[in-house]
Amino acid sequence: MSRTLLSHFTILSNSSRLLSSTISRGRGRRQARVLNLVLPTLHVAAAGFRCNCTVSAPESEISGRSANLKKKRVVSGVQPTGSVHLGNYLGAIKNWVLLQDTYETLYFIADLHAITLPYDAPQLAEATRNTAAIYLACGVDTSKASVFVQSHVHAHLELMWLLCSDTPTGWLNRMIQFKEKSRKAGDENIGAALLTYPVLMAADILLYQSDFVPVGEDQMQHLELTRELAEKMNQLYGGRKWKKLGGKGGALFKVPEALIQPAGARVMSLTDGLSKMSKSAPSDMSRINLLDPKDVIANKIKRCKTDSPPGLEFDNPERPECNNLLSIYQLVTGRTKEEVALECQNMNWGTFKIVLTDALVNHLRPIQNRYEEIIADPAYLDQILSDGAAKAAELAESTLTNIYQAKGFLRRSSIV
Ligand code: ATP
Ligand code: MG
Numbered sequence: 001m002s003r004t005l006l007s008h009f010t011i012l013s014n015s016s017r018l019l020s021s022t023i024s025r026g027r028g029r030r031q032a033r034v035l036n037l038v039l040p041t042l043h044v045a046a047a048g049f050r051c052n053c054t055v056s057a058p059e060s061e062i063s064g065r066s067a068n069l070k071k072k073r074v075v076s077g078v079q080p081t082g083s084v085h086l087g088n089y090l091g092a093i094k095n096w097v098l099l100q101d102t103y104e105t106l107y108f109i110a111d112l113h114a115i116t117l118p119y120d121a122p123q124l125a126e127a128t129r130n131t132a133a134i135y136l137a138c139g140v141d142t143s144k145a146s147v148f149v150q151s152h153v154h155a156h157l158e159l160m161w162l163l164c165s166d167t168p169t170g171w172l173n174r175m176i177q178f179k180e181k182s183r184k185a186g187d188e189n190i191g192a193a194l195l196t197y198p199v200l201m202a203a204d205i206l207l208y209q210s211d212f213v214p215v216g217e218d219q220m221q222h223l224e225l226t227r228e229l230a231e232k233m234n235q236l237y238g239g240r241k242w243k244k245l246g247g248k249g250g251a252l253f254k255v256p257e258a259l260i261q262p263a264g265a266r267v268m269s270l271t272d273g274l275s276k277m278s279k280s281a282p283s284d285m286s287r288i289n290l291l292d293p294k295d296v297i298a299n300k301i302k303r304c305k306t307d308s309p310p311g312l313e314f315d316n317p318e319r320p321e322c323n324n325l326l327s328i329y330q331l332v333t334g335r336t337k338e339e340v341a342l343e344c345q346n347m348n349w350g351t352f353k354i355v356l357t358d359a360l361v362n363h364l365r366p367i368q369n370r371y372e373e374i375i376a377d378p379a380y381l382d383q384i385l386s387d388g389a390a391k392a393a394e395l396a397e398s399t400l401t402n403i404y405q406a407k408g409f410l411r412r413s414s415i416v
Contacts, residue, residue: 071102071103071104072103072104072211072212073103073104073105073106073208073209073210073211073212074096074099074103074104074105074106074210074211074212074213074214074259075105075106075107075108075204075205075208075210075213076092076096076106076107076108076213076214076215077107077108077109077110077113077150077204078092078093078109078110078131078135079109079110079111079113079114079131079279080109080110080111080114080124080127080128080130080131081113081114081117081119081127081279081280082127082279082280083279083287083289083290083291084130084131084134084279084289084290084291085267085277085278085279085287085288085289085290086267086277086287086288086289086290086328086360087216087266087267087276087277087278087287088279088290089138089290090267090328090331090332091215091216091261091265091266091267092214092215092216093134093135093138093140094138094139094331095214095259095261096135096138096140096145096214097138097139097140097141099212099214099259100140100141100144100145101144103211103212105144105145105146106145106146106148106208106210106388106391106392106395107135107140107145107146107147108147108148108149108150108153108204108388108392109128109131109132109135109147109148109149109150110150110204111124111128111149111150111151112150112151112156112157112200113150113197113200113201114127114128115193116191116193116194116197117181117185117190117191117194117280118185128149129375129378129381130375132147132149132381132384132385133371133374133375133381134290134291134367134371135147136370136374136381136384137367137368137370137371137374138290138367142384142387142388146387146388146391146392147384147385147388148385148388148389148391148392149385149389150204152385152386152389152393153389153392153393153396154393155207155393155396155397155399155400156200156203156204156207156396157200157203158400159203159206159207159396159399159400159403160196160199160200160202160203162403162404162407163199163202163203163206163229163233164196164199166229166232166233166236167199167202167229169195171198171225171228171229172195172196172198172199172225173195175198175221175222175225176221177218177221177222178194178195178198181194181280182194182195198222198225198226199229201219201222201226202222202225202226202229202230205223205226205256206226206229206230206233206253206254206256206399207395207396207399207400208392208395208396208399209253209254209395209399210254210256211254211256211257212256212257212258212259213226213256213257213258213259214258214259214260214261215258215259215260216260216265216266216267216276217260217265217266218266218276219258220258220260223256223258226256227255227256230253230254230255230256231255233252233253233403234251234252234253234255237252237403237406237407238250238251238252238253238406239251241406242402242405242406245405245406245408246405247402247405247406248402252399252402252403252406253399267324267327267328268320268321268324269281269286269287270285270286270287270288270300270301270303270304270305271283271285271286271304271305272286272305273305273319273320273321273322273323273324274320285300285303285304287300288300288301288360290364290367290368290371291368291371292364294361297357297360297361297364298357298361301353301356301357301360302353302357304321304325304353305321306321306322306325306349307319307321307322310348311345311346311347312325312326312344312345312347312349312352313326313341313345314326314327314337314340314341325352325356326340326341326344328356328360329344329352329355329356329359332359332360332363333359333363
């Protein structure tokens with residue numbers, strides 16, 4: 001298990017500082033390319049944890065050998081906007097299942113993020129439930145991981161506001177997702193939440209003193225903002241300044257690392273190999289949703305964009321669709337890149353599309369069956385979400401108390 005995990009992810013450590021300016025200048029495809037070229041592969045041995053990267057942690061945690069025995073913490077979430085698709089699954093949820101055996105894991109349904117763009121209010125609660133059921137159907141095990149709804153833990157919003165006052169608007173204005181999504185939505189009409197949601201994302205992560213955040217490449221820039229914000233807050237309010245206000249001193253926030261898996265980090269659209277597969281993309285033909293029936297999957301693959309050169313190959317920049325479809329096939333079959341390259345090198349699109357459809361249908365069928373069972377038992381799901389929120393709220397409270405104290409707030413007296 002530890003070996004699997006070891007080879008599975010790339011950790012973005014302090015090297016991300018080097019990347020951030022490149023990322024902020026880069027866009028879409030260039031961003032992904034730059035990351036692949038520049039990122040050093042650092043290794044984590046999951047059992048008896050070894051990390052070649054520099055993890056900045058609160059001093060209280062660094063001191064004392066017993067802290068080493070504590071499981072590292074991983075936090076992640078998916079927005080209940082539209083249907084969970086193959087990109088969310090291969091880029092995030094499938095990896096969560098691996099991580100839950102080794103780390104203390106918190107997986108939330110990011111409903112507060114789902115309102116950053118216009119949305120359908122009557123659908124939100126149901127989409128939130130369905131997303132939770134998908135987590136479980138994909139193998140998230142609540143005896144190991146806490147699963148909860150973001151808005152059920154009020155500390156996310158409180159911490160966001162406390163971080164907002166120290167987040168320069170310049171940092172937010174340069175976020176690629178803000179630029180792209182606001183352009184698509186029409187600049188005049190966008191809500192302020194689209195600009196500020198990276199601060200909410202920072203709160204989601206920093207609230208739990210997370211060590212690692214598994215993200216697709218589309219979230220790298222937000223993760224880097226989170227890291228910079230954590231460092232800034234530690235500098236502004238931590239250490240001796242916090243001690244003077246009655247705190248324990250040291251760092252207020254752990255500076256989290258990104259966990260990126262090399263394959264699946266960016267699953268591309270079926271209709272455009274240069275755009276990422278997205279819930280918010282207008283055409284449903286651009287994505288495979290995890291709950292798509294067999295005939296829908298077959299139709300989407302049949303009609304997906306391909307090209308004309310003979311044979312199939314990975315990593316040809318002139319053939320982004322080919323690389324994407326082969327990568328999807330590799331991930332759902334669990335084969336190596338070399339095996340897939342060999343198997344498919346002489347295939348034509350007609351043959352490959354049938355093979356890929358079968359692989360997708362076979363991979364998704366057990367997930368879909370489990371999903372139906374889970375969604376049919378609302379009391380079970382409610383209990384899981386309630387237990388998850390209680391556990392998360394308990395962890396969140398101590399960070400929140402510390403930050404209020406360090407920022408100089410008068411706390412409500414416990415004497416009534
Ligand atoms: P939206 O279009 O509404 O932003 P989304 O499809 O980008 O939706 P999110 O809920 O924003 O999905 O992202 C949830 C997780 O899935 C994040 O960790 C993100 O990095 C990952 N993810 C999203 N799209 C992809 C993709 N195409 N490939 C790999 N990972 C992805
Ligand atoms: Mg997104």
